[in-house]
Amino acid sequence: MHVPDGFIDAPVSAAAGVAAAGAVAVSLRGSRRELGGDDDRLAPLAGLVAAFVFAVQMLNFPVAAGTSGHLLGGALAAILVGPYTGVLCIAVVLLMQGVLFADGGLTALGVNITVMGVVTVVVAYGLFRGLVRVLPRTRRSVTAASFAAALVSVPASAAAFTLLYAIGGVTEVPVGSVLTAMVGVHVLIGIGEALITMATVGAVLAVRPDLVYGARDLAVPLKLRVGGELIDAARARPASGAAGAAGDAPAVAGPGIRPGSAADGADAPVGTAHGTGAAAASAAPAARPRARTRTFWLSGLVASLVLAGVVSFYASGDPDGLEKVASDKGFDASAEEHAAADSPLADYGVKDVDDARLSGGLAGVIGVGATVAAGTGIFWAVRRRRSAAAGPADVRVPEAR
Amino acid sequence: MGAGHTHKLYRHGHSPVHRLPAHCKLVAVFCFVLVVVSTPREAVWAFGVYAALLAAVAAAASIPPGFLLRRLLIEIPFVAFALLMPFVVPGEQTRFLGVALSVPGLWGAWNILAKGTLGVAASVVLASTTELRELLLGLQRLRLPSTLVQIASFMVRYGDVIAGELRRMSIARRSRGFEARGVRHWGVLAKTAGALFIRSYERGERVHLAMVSRGYTGTMPLTDDTAVSRAQWAGAAALPLTALAVCLLGWTTL
Numbered sequence: 117m118h119v120p121d122g123f124i125d126a127p128v129s130a131a132a133g134v135a136a137a138g139a140v141a142v143s144l145r146g147s148r149r150e151l152g153g154d155d156d157r158l159a160p161l162a163g164l165v166a167a168f169v170f171a172v173q174m175l176n177f178p179v180a181a182g183t184s185g186h187l188l189g190g191a192l193a194a195i196l197v198g199p200y201t202g203v204l205c206i207a208v209v210l211l212m213q214g215v216l217f218a219d220g221g222l223t224a225l226g227v228n229i230t231v232m233g234v235v236t237v238v239v240a241y242g243l244f245r246g247l248v249r250v251l252p253r254t255r256r257s258v259t260a261a262s263f264a265a266a267l268v269s270v271p272a273s274a275a276a277f278t279l280l281y282a283i284g285g286v287t288e289v290p291v292g293s294v295l296t297a298m299v300g301v302h303v304l305i306g307i308g309e310a311l312i313t314m315a316t317v318g319a320v321l322a323v324r325p326d327l328v329y330g331a332r333d334l335a336v337p338l339k340l341r342v343g344g345e346l347i348d349a350a351r352a353r354p355a356s357g358a359a360g361a362a363g364d365a366p367a368v369a370g371p372g373i374r375p376g377s378a379a380d381g382a383d384a385p386v387g388t389a390h391g392t393g394a395a396a397a398s399a400a401p402a403a404r405p406r407a408r409t410r411t412f413w414l415s416g417l418v419a420s421l422v423l424a425g426v427v428s429f430y431a432s433g434d435p436d437g438l439e440k441v442a443s444d445k446g447f448d449a450s451a452e453e454h455a456a457a458d459s460p461l462a463d464y465g466v467k468d469v470d471d472a473r474l475s476g477g478l479a480g481v482i483g484v485g486a487t488v489a490a491g492t493g494i495f496w497a498v499r500r501r502r503s504a505a506a507g508p509a510d511v512r513v514p515e516a517r
Numbered sequence: 518m519g520a521g522h523t524h525k526l527y528r529h530g531h532s533p534v535h536r537l538p539a540h541c542k543l544v545a546v547f548c549f550v551l552v553v554v555s556t557p558r559e560a561v562w563a564f565g566v567y568a569a570l571l572a573a574v575a576a577a578a579s580i581p582p583g584f585l586l587r588r589l590l591i592e593i594p595f596v597a598f599a600l601l602m603p604f605v606v607p608g609e610q611t612r613f614l615g616v617a618l619s620v621p622g623l624w625g626a627w628n629i630l631a632k633g634t635l636g637v638a639a640s641v642v643l644a645s646t647t648e649l650r651e652l653l654l655g656l657q658r659l660r661l662p663s664t665l666v667q668i669a670s671f672m673v674r675y676g677d678v679i680a681g682e683l684r685r686m687s688i689a690r691r692s693r694g695f696e697a698r699g700v701r702h703w704g705v706l707a708k709t710a711g712a713l714f715i716r717s718y719e720r721g722e723r724v725h726l727a728m729v730s731r732g733y734t735g736t737m738p739l740t741d742d743t744a745v746s747r748a749q750w751a752g753a754a755a756l757p758l759t760a761l762a763v764c765l766l767g768w769t770t771l
Contacts, residue, residue, distance in 0.1 A: 119590050119595075120595050120629070120633035120636055120637060121550050121553065121554050121632050121633055121635070121636025121637075122553070122554045122628060122629060122631070122632020122633050122636060123595070123629055123632075124636075125554075126551070126554060126555055127523060129554075138663065141662075144662060144664055144665065155734065155735030156725065156727055156728070156729055156733055156734055156735040157666060158668075158735070159664060159668050159671055159735070160721050160722075160724045160728060161666035161718070161721040161722070161725060162668045162670055162727040163667065163668045163669070163670070163671020163672045163674075163675065163721070164672075164675055164679070164718065164720055164721030164724065165717065165718065165721065166668060166669075166671070166672040167671070167672045167673075167675040167676045167678070167717060168679055168713060168714055168717035168718075170672060170676050170680075171676065171679040171680045171682075171683050171713065171717075172683075172710050174680060174683065175683060175706060175709065175710060176697075177697070177703055177706055178697050178698055178699055178700075178702070179699070179700065187710070192710075196714060197718075204665075205668075208665065208668050208669050208672055209672070211669060212669055212672060212673060214640065215640070215643070215656075216644050216649070216673075217591065217644070218588060218637045218640035218641045219591050219631065219642060221550065221636040221637070221640075222546065222547050222550050222636065222639075222640060223547070223550050223551055223554055223636070224636075249665075254559070274708075282744065288623070289602065289605065289606055290605070290606075293605060311700075311703060312703060312707050312710070314707075314709045315703060315704055315707030315708070315711075316707045316708075316710040316714070317711075318707075318711075319707055319708040319710070319711025319712070320711040320714055320715060322711075323711070323712075323715060324715050327714075327715060327718055352680065369597055376707065382687045383691075399625075412621060437661075444711060453598075455585075460679045479644070
């Protein structure tokens with residue numbers, strides 16, 4: 117279901133392209149953390165996972181006499197390798213499909229990535245995490261959660277497409293009937309997707325539970341049986357370390373441990389990889405709050421830009437509630453024109469841009485940009501003053517960077 | 518793995534279109550599609566001119582018409598959507614062969630068919646005249662983040678390997694008498710997908726270790742940095758500029 121060129125009009129395609137680029141940029145940062153924290157792990161692992169998504173879409177699942185379907189893979193990728201890497205892999209697959217196989221238009225690439233990559237992965241992973249947190253911590257609840265996540269993600273993606281079509285569709289199709297048709301068909305597709313995703317996640321969980329990113333909470337600490345009783349491997353470790361370094365690596369790499377530590381154990385003979393892994397692990401806690409703030413900041417910015425630029429197309433046609441009440445009750449005659457009524461952004465529209473929707477969206481984007489710039493400036497100034505006031509007492513901070 | 522690392526759309530050749538640098542072609546195709554999309558749908562003749570332009574480029578690249586037309590089949594799902602439009606869109610009605618069709622719906626269907634088909638055809642011309650490696654280098658020269666280009670290149674490099682693995686698993690299943698006939702057999706196929714994921718991920722870890730042991734630090738050295746001559750840019754710009762002129766004519770004659 118790749119959207120071709122000319123299906124969605126140019127401003128909405130451009131806005132979706134900006135949103136998709138932002139999402140990919142955020143994912144590039146986030147997936148580095150998901151895949152083990154090193155710079156050099158990202159490209160090979162994400163590339164191979166993208167190749168897997170590409171290949172698994174070729175696996176045909178027969179439905180009934182003669183018809184068959186295939187996996188879309190968004191929910192599966194999010195659960196197996198994490199949401200950021202999932203978005204990244206789907207985006208790369210869509211890019212290559214567009215450029216190499218002419219599947220999906222080049223100008224509609226942003227729409228395709230937003231609808232099939234970002235919306236699918238975010239909905240699927242959000243629902244999955246929520247369910248896993250609520251349900252008891254067992255393997256069965258992980259597979260059940262992946263079923264629900266995949267089931268909901270496909271109609272959600274169809275609904276997102278319908279929303280984009282309602283805003284920027286080139287033909288006025290009644291939105292209600294398109295939504296009903298799209299969501300109806302995609303609920304059926306979603307059931308198939310959910311069954312396959314559940315079975316696939318279950319199959320991976322049974323063999324390599326450490327590879328399922330969504331189930332990493334299930335990992336139980338390794339226990340060693342020492343003298344007939346079970347002891348935590350972590351507590352037993354100093355003793356074994358004293359006994360000899362050779363026994364150390366096998367003790368770490370037990371079944372059901374986080375991917376990072378299992379991989380480190382396996383890598384131990386290689387030396388370099390082990391060293392960098394350990395270094396990254398010790399550096400990670402210091403870097404994490406910074407990275408998280410930045411991710412939060414970026415995603416907030418992208419979300420508000422999308423809301424301002426895209427949704428305002430849709431919303432700003434009608435006067436807002438207060439304006440409407442004001443004109444109904446007749447008390448707007450007394451309201452004076454705002455001093456900035458002559459400014460280029462007056463009444464949420466850009467002057468000299470005639471198209472009401474485009475102008476409203478543009479004004480929204482400019483407004484968000486200005487607000488963010490002003491807010492950041494104030495925040496920055498305040499923080500500088502505070503840190504200057506704190507003075508020498510705070511010497512520890514620069515050191516931590 | 519010993520086969521040539523080309524994709525199935527690529528057609529080897531030595532035409533002027535083949536010789537253009539990949540990033541010039543990417544920019545040209547993108548601008549052409551952009552122009553096509555922003556053409557008013559009422560200017561029917563403009564789309565005819567676009568099609569003629571593309572046909573001329575395809576002829577210059579010696580792409581057989583049959584090949585081009587076969588690749589257009591990829592947009593069939595949206596053709597179905599477009600064909601539904603005259604029946605579901607409300608508005609002024611017209612009668613054709615005794616069937617009531619809505620006029621805005623017909624315009625909408627024409628719009629999607631014309632623009633979608635031209636977009637796919639332009640992408641097919643690009644893909645069949647540009648080698649895979651060239652395309653990726655072109656994307657990198659267009660300032661796509663290098664990590665993204667690396668991921669894409671790993672994907673296309675190992676796509677065939679992973680697909681081959683999938684094919685071998687399918688042969689193994691069939692040689693043991695398994696035939697997937699319905700929903701009841703999904704469990705087996707899902708186990709295949711799970712095994713494929715584990716093998717892909719582990720292959721990724723091995724590839725990573727192999728690369729680290731050869732000095733890889735997360736960035737690829739850029740070996741060729743060829744300058745593009747002005748004539749090449751002009752050659753690539755011919756298509757979108759002509760299309761832009763047609764588009765402007767289409768707007769003014771409306």
